[in-house]
Amino acid sequence: MSELNELTPGQLAWLRFRRHKLAMVAGGVLIIFYLFAIFCEFISPYTPDQRNARAINAPPMDIRFFDADGQFHPRPFVYGWELNINEDTWMREYQEDTSTRYDIQFFSRGEPYEFWGLIPTERHLFTVDSESEGYIHWFGTDSLGRDMFSRVLYGARVSLSIGILGVGLTLFLGVLLGGFAGYLGGVFDNVVQRITEVLQSIPTLPLWMALSAALPAAWSPLATYFGITIILSLFGWTTLARQVRGRFLAMREEDFVVAARLVGANDRRIIFRHMLPSFVSHIITTATLAVPAMILGETALSFLGIGLRAPVVSWGVLLQQAQNYQVIVMTPWLLLPGAFIVITVIAFNLLGDGLRDAADPYSSLSKT
Amino acid sequence: MSANNLVSINNLTVEFKTELGSVTALKDVSFDLPRNCITAVVGESGSGKSVTSNSIMRLLPDSAQTSGEIILYPQKSEPISITSLAEKDPRLRSLRGGLVSMVFQEPMTALSPVHRIGDQVAEAVLCHREVSKEAAWSEAASMLEQVGLTDVQQKMRMYPFEFSGGMRQRVIIAMALICHPQLLICDEPTTALDVTIQAEILVLIKSLQQKLQNSVLFITHDLGVVAQVADRVVVMYDGQVLEVGDVKQILKNPQHPYTCHLLASMPGAERRTTKESKQKNWAAGAALGGGTALATAEDGRQVREFVR
Amino acid sequence: MTQLLSVKNLCKSFGDQLIVNSVSFDVNESSTLGIVGESGSGKTTLVRSILRAIDPDSGSVRYNGEAGWQNLHELSAKELLPLRREVQMIFQDPFASLNPRMTVQTILEEPLVIHDLGDKAWRKQRVMEMLEKVQLDPSSAARFPHAFSGGQRQRIGIARALILEPRLVVCDESVSALDVSVQSQILDLLKALQSELGLTYLFVAHDLRVVREFCDEVLVMYSGNVVEQGPVEEVFNSPDHDYTRLLLSAIPSPDPDEKLDPLDRATLNLQLA
Structure with a gap:
């Protein structure tokens, strides 16, 4: 047990974090999601706008190792769809065409794209032979025959990055204003407090709507993207500023901070050497817990059709396209982006909980 | 036995x-x-x-x-x-x-801040015995009198925040004792x-x-x-x-060296005992692993506290 | 004997609550005043305003330091800095008073860095000396506070307070959070350091037994007022004020034959002058 004595506070925090199995899992899930988002062009078999006229509203495919005769194939494969029109209902019905197997090829050539908009290449993580008739739509296709798996991945890039970027901006505003309010006190503190109260009393959704409506329609998708992020952060910083201010006030009275003051440390030293390091873990936790709100904000705006708009692909935009009751009955796979939003939000919350417990330098290490 | x-x-x-x-x-x-x-x-x-x-x-x-x-x-x-x-x-x-009932260290947190004193004590009666509300209330009143509260009927209608720490601890003792x-x-x-x-x-x-x-x-x-x-x-x-x-x-006549050590550590021990007997007690403590060695024992304890 | 500190008519209120009401006292060098x-x-408010951690409403705190008599509350932050070396504090809570994210070396070195004393090697050596003085192992320097027990942390706190070689040390309930055997070790250490370094202590405590053992003079405070002050034995043996009598009657004696018989508040005159 004495080796506990030799650990740094960081190592102790890691020990405490590791005990939160759920937070660990959530962290793993988020890392995978963000890797998907970063490498979405490579991982997705198609580009998000590529249409497959032979598979409109096609359901998700099974990736198989055993063929229709029960024979095992070491290389995974898919079957194509056979389209029938139901003569009673006049609806499209897809049936698996088991006559041809389409092997999945890894690191193979497919639709050309520019990786991160910089490196032109044709390599994808997995495709079916583009020379053949086959296609692979793991999550199915939408009404224009676009591959949902690719679109979810491209959407992840936008939705997940908007969360981080938005929280970054929120943090900047919140820490700056909250920190100064807590530190300076007096008039500045009062002004910030009142602004915070006013902003918090405005119902956010109508305000977001008004502001997004004010974004010029002629803006490029990228500009709209940043516009939306700024709108979301502009109203997100208030909660954070309050927390930072409260924390700042509490910490100013902590014995070790008073002790530093009594040996003659100046304000700069107290803030940067004593308060900020204790603060950082707290801020990371708060930020983690704030990301879901950002992601949900983007989704809500896009879902209402006033956030990001096609051709930009985000989870919110994808859901907006699935916005009718027909989807639920006929093409429920179009709701898959919703599942990703739920998983992401839950994962961020679990991760935040784990971080919060880990960040307290004196919290106990026991199970109880 | x-x-x-x-x-x-x-x-x-x-x-x-x-x-x-x-x-x-x-x-x-x-x-x-x-x-x-x-x-x-x-x-x-x-x-x-x-x-x-x-x-x-x-x-x-x-x-x-x-x-x-x-x-x-x-x-x-x-x-x-x-x-x-x-x-x-x-x-x-x-x-x-x-x-068996228990009285804890902290008189500030052991009482619910949103309920009247009388209700809280009477509640303790109702939890364990089937009596009418009135009977529980009067039992609570007599118990509070026994722990030294005056103007009991009036105080029972007050809330814990209106009580000082000592009065709260009296209430807690009354609650602990009310089921005999x-x-x-x-x-x-x-x-x-x-x-x-x-x-x-x-x-x-x-x-x-x-x-x-x-x-x-x-x-x-x-x-x-x-x-x-x-x-x-x-x-x-x-x-x-x-x-x-x-x-x-x-x-007065401790047998174990640690007890001697504790007694010698009491502030004011010097005035009650002669210098020599304090020395003797300290020596006894040291034999057990007192003195600086005790600090090491204390170290082990602290780590345990921390882990717990 | 030289006077080191002189407090005159110090008052402090928070809102309309008077916390410290016109408190005056003097402290001689190398003595211990218990509060x-x-x-x-x-x-606590009283000593914190002496340290200028709180600004009092009125009254003066004069300190007879290297630069002669100075009123602490008239000094600017810059003028105060040299005095920070002379007046230090040991806190109550050995857990909260050390920055959990710094090693003992960094914690102890910080006062030296702030006052720009010596070079790195000298500071390191000075930290080692201090650790030895408070009877801690030199290997402690590389560890973080969480690795230490309450008593050991209090020793670190003492080392931090003494590393600047102060003349006046304020102990704010510095031993009340400790176990009794640790407490007596820390008190012995403080006493030894006092006779070695000629320190003056302002010793705040609620435990009268500790005050009686540790202090030369005592100041009895009751709701913001000083009700009695004088040499410890005099005050404890023949208290003048009823409140002091009440306090003394409430001390539980470790002798089972000396029955506890606290005075009844109702029969006492606890009015303030």
Whole structure:
């Protein structure tokens, strides 16, 4: 047990974090999601706008190792769809065409794209032979025959990055204003407090709507993207500023901070050497817990059709396209982006909980 | 033996399992709580005194592994082996707050801030006995009078925040005593109080015990408090019982070096004893591993606290 | 004997609550003044305003330092800096008073860095000396506070307070959170350091037994007022004020034959002058 004595506070925090199995899992899930988002062009078999006229509203495919005769194939494969029109209902019905197997090829050539908009290449993580008739739509296709798996991945890039970027901006505003309010006190503190109260009393959704409506329609998708992020952060910083201010006030009275003051440390030293390091873990936790709100904000705006708009692909935009009751009955796979939003939000919350417990330098290490 | 003892603790060992290994909180602890008597358990932090009382109340966390036995011999009913009761056994409920009740250290948090004093005390009656609300209320009033509150009817309509720390602790004692427990456990009941209030509460606990003729297990770290309140003393250190005996015998003629060491550490010990006897006591403590070596022992304890 | 500190008519209120009411006292060099009182008596506010951690409403705190008599509350932050070396504090809570994210080396070195004393090697050596003085192992320097017990942390706190070689040390309930055997070790250490370094202590405590053992003079505070002051034995043996009598009657003696018999508040004259 004495080796506990030799650990740094960081190592102790890691020990405490590791005990939160759920937070660990959530962290793993988020890392995978963000890797998907970063490498979405490579991982997705198609580009998000590529249409497959032979598979409109096609359901998700099974990736198989055993063929229709029960024979095992070491290389995974898919079957194509056979389209029938139901003569009673006049609806499209897809049936698996088991006559041809389409092997999945890894690191193979497919639709050309520019990786991160910089490196032109044709390599994808997995495709079916583009020379053949086959296609692979793991999550199915939408009404224009676009591959949902690719679109979810491209959407992840936008939705997940908007969360981080938005929280970054929120943090900047919140820490700056909250920190100064807590530190300076007096008039500045009062002004910030009142602004915070006013902003918090405005119902956010109508305000977001008004502001997004004010974004010029002629803006490029990228500009709209940043516009939306700024709108979301502009109203997100208030909660954070309050927390930072409260924390700042509490910490100013902590014995070790008073002790530093009594040996003659100046304000700069107290803030940067004593308060900020204790603060950082707290801020990371708060930020983690704030990301879901950002992601949900983007989704809500896009879902209402006033956030990001096609051709930009985000989870919110994808859901907006699935916005009718027909989807639920006929093409429920179009709701898959919703599942990703739920998983992401839950994962961020679990991760935040784990971080919060880990960040307290004196919290106990026991199970109880 | 059960005729004279209310509780007997036999070879109680408690271990806490943590991810970093297990920690022994109690090692082979055995002592008895006689009827009609105040027994004080005295020890420093990490000595296991609170783990002992929590074992009697079955309040240990799930990570605790217990061996040994605690047997309660209630008057007019069958003995209960507390350590072997199942978690859902109805006897456990009659035990907590019925046969045995507890007074904690912190008088600020032990009362609900949103309910009237009278309701809270009467609630304690209603929890364990089937009486009418009026009967419970009047019983509560007479109990509050017994713990030294004046203008009881008026005070019962007040809220805890209107009470001082000392008055709150009196209310908590009243709540603990209202179901006539055969054993009252007081876990450092005066540590958070000012010295003048502490004195009043100590006098109160002592006089109530003499009146009610029940048993009291009094947990404290202060030998002065022990001397003033206890009839019998159990000295604990590092999860073990070092010495058990009559209060006068333990405090005036301690046998174990650690007890000598504790007495010598008491502020003002110099004035009461000669310089030589303090030296002797310190030397006795050092023989046990006192002095600077004690700081190392303290180190081990602290790590355990931390892990727990 | 030279006077080191002179407090005159110090007052401090928070809102309309008077916490410290016109307190005056003097402290001689190399002596120990105990300040006793129950919770809410204003003793912590009093010493914190002496340290200028709190600004009092009125009154003066004059300190006879290297630069002669100075009123602490008239000094600018810059003028105060050299005095920070001479007046230090040991805190109550050994857990909260050390920055959990710094090693003991960094914690102890910080006062030296702030006052720009010596080079790195000298500071390191000075930290080692201090650790030895407070009877801690030299290997402690590389560890973080969480690795230490309460008593050991209090020793680190003492080392931090003494590393600048102060003349006046304020101990704000510095031993009340400790176990009794640790407490007596820390008190012995403080006493030894006092006779070695000629320190002056302002010792705030609620435990009268500790004050009686440790202090030369005592100041009894009751709801913001000083009700009695004088040499410890005089005050304890023949108290003048009823409140002091009440406090003394409430001390539980470790001798079971000396029965506790606290005075009844109702029969006492606890009116303030």
